[in-house]
Amino acid sequence: MGQQHLAEPVTGPVTVALVEDHQVVVDGVRSWFGPPPSPVELVAEGPTIEAVQGVEADVLLLDLNLNGTMVVDRVAELCQGGQRVIVFSEHEEPETVRAVLDAGASAFIGKGRATRESCLETIMEVAADRPTVTPPMAQAIATDERPHRPQLSDKEREALLFWFQSMSKASVAARMGIKERTVRQYIDRARVKYAAAGRPAPTKEKLLICAIQDGLIQPDEVTIYTSLAADPGPR
């Protein structure tokens, strides 16, 4: 844990550390990942956050309810060092999902609906620092009515709601009469806006990191960005 996104882009299999207090779930997740060589490898697991601390992993998969205690308030601390955190929980209430997203979690997988494919896809997307939106996240983002909520377009909100309520992104595309790729764009764009609104970015540097994390710009474009920011032209 504690590796930086920008410093170490993921190459090879994605390494995952799992914090989960039920052995049956740990075994289930391990079987989903499959034996090596697999695109995703479970490198550490334990029933508490402390049990996996110090382990280098691309993604931390975190159960929210550990031995009867909700650890929502520890998500921010875990994300602070640049660790990608995916919350894996049955507590899919929109307010809980919003709380962990605001704290910096990269994604939220609902235990109630997760499948092997959806779980692996989310882990791979997060490891590649691409925006990803699971159905519980879609509901939480679409129904956010707090004063500082991100400004989503009608299409983005519509795509999020349908994604939460339908069977697949293909069915959302059919419903909206657009291409599936466009649906994905709407949903990803909403996630980017949400991440930018949820993450405090007081400095240009922090904003830049957010933009790179959200896939808005590539790290190799940073020089151009910096030179523009440093342009002493009229404001």
Next chain:
Amino acid sequence: MTEEIEQVAQRYARYTALGAAVIAAVWHLGYDLTVTLTGWPAYRLPWLNVAAWLVYTAVFAVALRSLARESRGPARIRELAVVTLAVDVMGIVAIEPRELLGISDWAWGSIGWIGVMLVWGRPRWRRELIAILAANAAVMLAAMALTGMLDRVAISKYLVVIVGGITMQLGYTWGCHLLRTRAEDAVLLARRLAADDALRESAQRIHTDRLRRYAAIRDVAEELLQQLADGADPGDPQVRDGCTAGAMRLRRLITEREDVPDELVSALRERIEAAERRKVMVTVPPFGDYLPCLPDGVREDLLRAPVRALDGARTRARVTVSAMSTMVSVAVVADNDDLPVSAAPVREPSGVVVTYQRQGGEVWVNSIWQNPSPGR
């Protein structure tokens, strides 16, 4: 009980406001008009005095209109206060200088009551009333200085009448304000108690409902365990399905968190339970945010099509509800082969729009209601 207390508080606000108007009216008709008419020869400029009386009456009417409608003084009182003080000056000019503070000098005592009516129920009533009363006292003192009536007797008379008038007017306003505040406190307390009662009652209902559902799940679990004990094969798909369905129901029961039963959610839950009794595996993400109040007929229209899809589900279904203050969306995805689907969205008279879609052996039914007037 709460309504009765609220009515009492409203009556306090209304009748104390009108009480101030009654005092001003009785004073203006009983005393001001009497001295104006009976003391006609004593006035230096009797018509100016009549004009002052009429201007006072006009301001009184404006203030009364506002008190009767909203139980509070008019919105813009500055101009009305200046006109009222002008009545004071007109009254003084109309009388012989020796009559100052005498029987014919009615204006000084009456305009305080207009002040009381003007500031009634306003947030800064104390400051505003004291300013009007002080201006009235200052006008009188200036008139005394101009007419050379600043001897010991005149000053004493001035102090007695001014202090007497101010005490009555301020005292009445203060007393009524206190009465009104206490009545409002009582209303707040009653509301809080009523809310506590409602919460307790709903918590009790939820608790009873959960106990009933726990008992139902326990029966299912007992039956399954009995089957296993009697030699049922744990690898049998039917037994496994039964175990999974039981586990899902139990998990949902444990993670349910809403404290106030919503009619839409309750109606849906009933159908979900019915589907589960038919061994349909139902996934239901938590409903989360509070649902807005729905106009008549909307709930029925929102539920009709999704419930039909759920009722006809063969083995699995997913029920979702999304709510915002301006929108409610209910959806069911199920392996329902028999549900007739409409290619075009169906618009119900209540404003609910229902859409259907078939894909890969599943049907997706989604009904959405948008609040036509989100500003409310």
